[in-house]
Amino acid sequence: MSLELTERVIEVNNLKTYFYLDIGVVKAVDGVDFSVDRGKTLGIIGESGCGKSVTVHTIMRLIQSPPGKIVDGSIKLYRFRNNELEVVDITKLDPKGKEMRNIRGKEIGMVFQEPMTAFSPMYTIGDQIVEAILTHENIDKKKARERAIEFLRRVGIPRPERTIDAYPFQLSGGMRQRAMIAMALSCYPRLLIADEPTTAVDVTVQAQILDLLQELQEEMKLAIIFITHNLAVVSEIADDIAVMYLGKIVEFGKKEEIFNHPLHPYTVALFRSIPKVEGKLERLVPIYGNVPSSYQIPEGCSFHPRCESAIRGICNVTLPDLIDVGNGHKVRCLIYQKVEV
Amino acid sequence: MEMLNRDTFTPLISVRNLKKYFPIQRGFLRKLVGYVRAVDDVNLEIEERETLGLVGESGSGKSTLGRTMIRLYDPTDGQIFFRDGDKIINLTELEGEELRKFRKNMQIIFQDPFSSLNERMTVLENVGDPLIINGLISSRQELIEQVVETLQQVGLRREDIRRYPHSFSGGQRQRICIARALILKPKFIVCDEPVSALDVSIQAQILNLLKDLQEQFGITYLFISHDISVVRYMADRIAVMYAGRLVEVAPRDELLTHPLHPYTEALLSAVPRTVMGRRKGRAILTGDPPDPANLPTGCVFHVRCRYTRDICKEEQPNLRSIDSNHHVSCHLAETLELKGMEIHV
Ligand SMILES: Nc1ncnc2c1ncn2[C@@H]1O[C@H](COP(=O)(O)OP(=O)(O)OP(=O)(O)O)[C@@H](O)[C@H]1O
Ligand SMILES: Nc1ncnc2c1ncn2[C@@H]1O[C@H](COP(=O)(O)OP(=O)(O)OP(=O)(O)O)[C@@H](O)[C@H]1O
Ligand code: SF4
Ligand code: SF4
Ligand SMILES: [Mg+2]
Ligand SMILES: [Mg+2]
Numbered sequence: 001m002s003l004e005l006t007e008r009v010i011e012v013n014n015l016k017t018y019f020y021l022d023i024g025v026v027k028a029v030d031g032v033d034f035s036v037d038r039g040k041t042l043g044i045i046g047e048s049g050c051g052k053s054v055t056v057h058t059i060m061r062l063i064q065s066p067p068g069k070i071v072d073g074s075i076k077l078y079r080f081r082n083n084e085l086e087v088v089d090i091t092k093l094d095p096k097g098k099e100m101r102n103i104r105g106k107e108i109g110m111v112f113q114e115p116m117t118a119f120s121p122m123y124t125i126g127d128q129i130v131e132a133i134l135t136h137e138n139i140d141k142k143k144a145r146e147r148a149i150e151f152l153r154r155v156g157i158p159r160p161e162r163t164i165d166a167y168p169f170q171l172s173g174g175m176r177q178r179a180m181i182a183m184a185l186s187c188y189p190r191l192l193i194a195d196e197p198t199t200a201v202d203v204t205v206q207a208q209i210l211d212l213l214q215e216l217q218e219e220m221k222l223a224i225i226f227i228t229h230n231l232a233v234v235s236e237i238a239d240d241i242a243v244m245y246l247g248k249i250v251e252f253g254k255k256e257e258i259f260n261h262p263l264h265p266y267t268v269a270l271f272r273s274i275p276k277v278e279g280k281l282e283r284l285v286p287i288y289g290n291v292p293s294s295y296q297i298p299e300g301c302s303f304h305p306r307c308e309s310a311i312r313g314i315c316n317v318t319l320p321d322l323i324d325v326g327n328g329h330k331v332r333c334l335i336y337q338k339v340e341v
Numbered sequence: 342m343e344m345l346n347r348d349t350f351t352p353l354i355s356v357r358n359l360k361k362y363f364p365i366q367r368g369f370l371r372k373l374v375g376y377v378r379a380v381d382d383v384n385l386e387i388e389e390r391e392t393l394g395l396v397g398e399s400g401s402g403k404s405t406l407g408r409t410m411i412r413l414y415d416p417t418d419g420q421i422f423f424r425d426g427d428k429i430i431n432l433t434e435l436e437g438e439e440l441r442k443f444r445k446n447m448q449i450i451f452q453d454p455f456s457s458l459n460e461r462m463t464v465l466e467n468v469g470d471p472l473i474i475n476g477l478i479s480s481r482q483e484l485i486e487q488v489v490e491t492l493q494q495v496g497l498r499r500e501d502i503r504r505y506p507h508s509f510s511g512g513q514r515q516r517i518c519i520a521r522a523l524i525l526k527p528k529f530i531v532c533d534e535p536v537s538a539l540d541v542s543i544q545a546q547i548l549n550l551l552k553d554l555q556e557q558f559g560i561t562y563l564f565i566s567h568d569i570s571v572v573r574y575m576a577d578r579i580a581v582m583y584a585g586r587l588v589e590v591a592p593r594d595e596l597l598t599h600p601l602h603p604y605t606e607a608l609l610s611a612v613p614r615t616v617m618g619r620r621k622g623r624a625i626l627t628g629d630p631p632d633p634a635n636l637p638t639g640c641v642f643h644v645r646c647r648y649t650r651d652i653c654k655e656e657q658p659n660l661r662s663i664d665s666n667h668h669v670s671c672h673l674a675e676t677l678e679l680k681g682m683e684i685h686v
Contacts, residue, residue: 204626269542
């Protein structure tokens, strides 16, 4: 196995997750490709409803079916079994089966925006972390508790020997968030998925959590998928950035590329619409129009009704491909694609 | 964006030693066991047409200050003065009918455009309600005309008056809330996190709208937000709140680049930046936010401050001016060399 492939942690190809509702089909994720390597962070950004959460919930196989269904594509998870690299396609697994349960928590950890969705209010955080460890690993309860305390200490929770017996509601929002990170990492996963983990906390707590994630990433060589709608946050934490619009990745590349040379008209428009803490104060330019209803995704390039550069007769007809314009910088726009008219 | 001239400063609003304490009651008999000092001895002034940005961590008392300033809450102590032409009105002394009449000068826009409208009322009724309550219209035709005019000012259309709130998007609903706040032609509006619940691309529309309305009607804003980049875009001056107290007030760029209070320094260093590369040497804030029911003695920030000295534990610093524009409450303000943000203007 080549080095390049042993570094790989996850590879998503042409993933499509649709919801079949009475009123129509929501193509929430519609042909998404990306991969994440060890020690790297992929940031996913985009407006509300563009499919960020559905993408990662599909990876965790947490999508309710019906109405949700994976209609195409693969999610290859690279993992070690007895020191041998093996690749499993998560889309082929039974979401309720033993193997998937083992992947959730053991191979992939997940933190959410609201820690209360991860913790039950009925049990102490210690009980819940210990339970998570015991589910996945062959160690006794005492060892599991020791490990839980160690992780709570590692995420910066004061007096972990005592705090381990606290109930979730007894902790501040920032501390709960840390406890959730401790739980997500307690089985040494290779991949951590963080869905808006700092949206509900103060900037000071946010900074602590971002620093913590970066430290732990270095220590554990974690691959991270980090979802946020905050451009500044993504620029602090990500190596690669994927910009999503209506279920598709419209631009992908190294963080520096995306920030310094955004190519897709949507990315450019998004940047111009967001207030910044540095640079000249210029009037914000809102993106024209609204995100269309997810039942009626526009024909051709789905951004065309809002795009300043749209070419009539072409953009509303032809679906652009995600084209590599060099250095792994990819863009889904007909301007960068040679089209037959 | 020009700065205000402090020499000709004639505040629209002056707040003097304002306090708002909430009682903490326990047990069956609801015995009083203490107070949450949500707003504690706040002094500030806002000039006409000015936007004062208000920042601070969750629970620091920003909303309570905003609501008390427009008498949605009765102050526990202190005074609020409001300039009305040549007259200075002492808001704290207004009661009953007088207060009700004066209220049209002061409005509030809330964070959540989904809960601040009445779902069972049409847009016409939601927006026109303040006119009816205040007895300011004499016919339905007049109501419709005024509502339509206001809707158009916020970018909505005549046809929208018959629709119900649920059929609008988040950004449109916030426009309806703004129209409702605007219809009485207020002089002062408290904007309490008006874009926090909105999608990034909608935020720009609402922020620009608020700026344009200010320009057009000469409105004064208290603009509350936890997002420093949004506050930078909107505010002329910025006030920083911590545990119910104002710890620093200064013109926008001055505050961002040359903070004088250690809490402001920590807050600014936590702001995520779009500059490349991971930053080192953050003045990371440790410890939990203070319990407002049980505040530390001396400087409220001393348990988390990197620069604490003995005096900080004993004496409470007051907000004082370092120069005519820059106010801070820290014993060591003159001696500390704090790090602000580089904003590269
Ligand atoms: N269980 C479901 N049933 C039907 N539609 C769904 C379901 N879950 C998500 N969707 C739809 O799929 C689309 C993508 O939703 P998703 O939650 O992934 O958005 P998001 O990018 O995470 O947005 P946000 O930033 O608001 O979290 C939306 O149109 C949403 O309404
Ligand atoms: N009606 C109330 N009764 C009792 N306590 C209250 C009331 N409103 C606010 N408080 C308390 O007063 C303190 C300040 O709350 P406030 O809502 O003003 O903070 P804030 O700065 O607006 O926070 P956030 O950023 O979370 O909106 C908090 O401790 C809060 O719990
Ligand atoms: S393909 Fe056309 S409509 Fe789509 S982003 Fe490019 S220029 Fe705009
Ligand atoms: S008064 Fe003392 S404790 Fe308070 S902010 Fe200043 S240096 Fe820190
Ligand atoms: Mg989401
Ligand atoms: Mg508030």
